[in-house]
Amino acid sequence: MSERLQLHEYSPSGNCYKIRLTAAxxxxxxxxxxxxxxxxxxxxPAFLTEVNANGRIPVIQIGDRFLPESNAACAWLAHGSRLxxxxxxxxxxxxxxxxxxxxxxxxxVATLRFWLAxxxxxxxxxxxxxxxxxxxxxxxxxxxxxxxHLTDRAFFVGESLTLADIALYAYTxxxxxxxxxxxxxxxxxxxxxxxxxxxxxxAITA
Amino acid sequence: MSERLQLHEYSPSGNCYKIRLTAAxxxxxxxxxxxxxxxxxxxxPAFLTEVNANGRIPVIQIGDRFLPESNAACAWLAHGSRLxxxxxxxxxxxxxxxxxxxxxxxxxVATLRFWLAxxxxxxxxxxxxxxxxxxxxxxxxxxxxxxxHLTDRAFFVGESLTLADIALYAYTxxxxxxxxxxxxxxxxxxxxxxxxxxxxxxAITA
Numbered sequence: 001m002s003e004r005l006q007l008h009e010y011s012p013s014g015n016c017y018k019i020r021l022t023a024a025x026x027x028x029x030x031x032x033x034x035x036x037x038x039x040x041x042x043x044x045p046a047f048l049t050e051v052n053a054n055g056r057i058p059v060i061q062i063g064d065r066f067l068p069e070s071n072a073a074c075a076w077l078a079h080g081s082r083l084x085x086x087x088x089x090x091x092x093x094x095x096x097x098x099x100x101x102x103x104x105x106x107x108x109v110a111t112l113r114f115w116l117a118x119x120x121x122x123x124x125x126x127x128x129x130x131x132x133x134x135x136x137x138x139x140x141x142x143x144x145x146x147x148x149h150l151t152d153r154a155f156f157v158g159e160s161l162t163l164a165d166i167a168l169y170a171y172t173x174x175x176x177x178x179x180x181x182x183x184x185x186x187x188x189x190x191x192x193x194x195x196x197x198x199x200x201x202x203a204i205t206a
Numbered sequence: 207m208s209e210r211l212q213l214h215e216y217s218p219s220g221n222c223y224k225i226r227l228t229a230a231x232x233x234x235x236x237x238x239x240x241x242x243x244x245x246x247x248x249x250x251p252a253f254l255t256e257v258n259a260n261g262r263i264p265v266i267q268i269g270d271r272f273l274p275e276s277n278a279a280c281a282w283l284a285h286g287s288r289l290x291x292x293x294x295x296x297x298x299x300x301x302x303x304x305x306x307x308x309x310x311x312x313x314x315v316a317t318l319r320f321w322l323a324x325x326x327x328x329x330x331x332x333x334x335x336x337x338x339x340x341x342x343x344x345x346x347x348x349x350x351x352x353x354x355h356l357t358d359r360a361f362f363v364g365e366s367l368t369l370a371d372i373a374l375y376a377y378t379x380x381x382x383x384x385x386x387x388x389x390x391x392x393x394x395x396x397x398x399x400x401x402x403x404x405x406x407x408x409a410i411t412a
Contacts, residue, residue: 092285
């Protein structure tokens with residue numbers, strides 16, 4: 001790997017952490033550039049023009065090319081590695097959980113953590129406040145589905161850790177910060193411990 | 207391909223259409239099973255137990271294995287085909303647009319089509335009604351980003367059609383049904399015509 005790798009990120013974000021965790025598990029060094037999304041540092045003209053027209057982090061920069069979307073960045077990093085199954089069904093099943101994560105999990109579990117732990121309930125808009133019970137129910141449904149799936153499995157796909165686990169781990173292990181009770185999901189609890197025991201594991205605060 | 211392929215679907219859904227379009231472009235036959243989501247036919251105990259615990263379509267059934275999530279089903283179908291770039295960056299960049307589709311595009315563009323054209327505005331809940339302007343703005347932002355990207359490109363990634371185009375085409379070409387004005391996005395208009403001209407192309411109503 002000869003090209004310089006730079007991560008444009010807001011480090012408390014689980015989406016950014018996924019990329020750092022993937023890189024750490026594979027022993028790939030990353031340079032890090034921090035943006036404070038609470039100060040709209042990813043909505044400046046310079047960021048929108050040079051880094052991501054979508055105004056979002058994370059973006060991984062590979063040489064002079066920019067790749068937005070956390071799960072796409074993980075797929076680039078893990079290309080050809082043990083973190084992506086080679087079997088055709090398992091590879092698609094890994095993507096299945098990664099799309100589930102972005103559609104059913106992140107907009108609920110991550111958004112409530114952002115609203116409640118980072119912005120603060122008092123500073124939310126009326127529209128955000130009315131969405132809290134909807135997002136709570138959506139997040140609990142996603143966690144319930146994960147817990148059921150993990151009841152008789154060590155990892156989401158196959159017999160070892162894949163990007164599906166990394167994508168879902170990122171916001172699940174800090175879901176308590178968004179008011180979710182992880183004690184209600186015992187199979188998730190065992191899986192979280194399994195992920196954290198992987199050689200090369202890195203904490204979200206590292 | 208020796209295993210029987212069955213698509214569990216609600217045929218007007220763009221997510222289901224993506225899978226039919228991918229299969230048609232690759233000449234892969236699919237058996238189709240229709241469920242009426244307006245009658246909650248994907249929330250029955252039998253569906254939840256046998257097809258998808260998440261209660262959603264589409265699900266592609268490969269022999270006796272079930273694979274939910276539209277973009278994962280497309281990836282399974284297109285494995286090793288011309289619809290997935292072999293280049294490492296382009297392959298991740300294709301996934302980038304597919305994750306963008308599920309996160310920024312579908313929850314806005316597809317949801318407004320479902321609410322306004324299928325459920326009907328009069329039958330919406332108050333909570334749904336208050337979300338219309340938010341989803342309108344989100345959908346317009348997604349379409350604007352796509353239009354800008356397509357200004358000097360024929361397809362989303364590389365020089366030919368990939369799953370990124372199929373994923374984004376599905377709900378974009380019927381966005382007018384959700385009240386979006388596609389006339390405001392000329393580069394999208396040219397790209398829609400390009401996709402529809404692909405050999406093997408199939409209409410959403412086919």
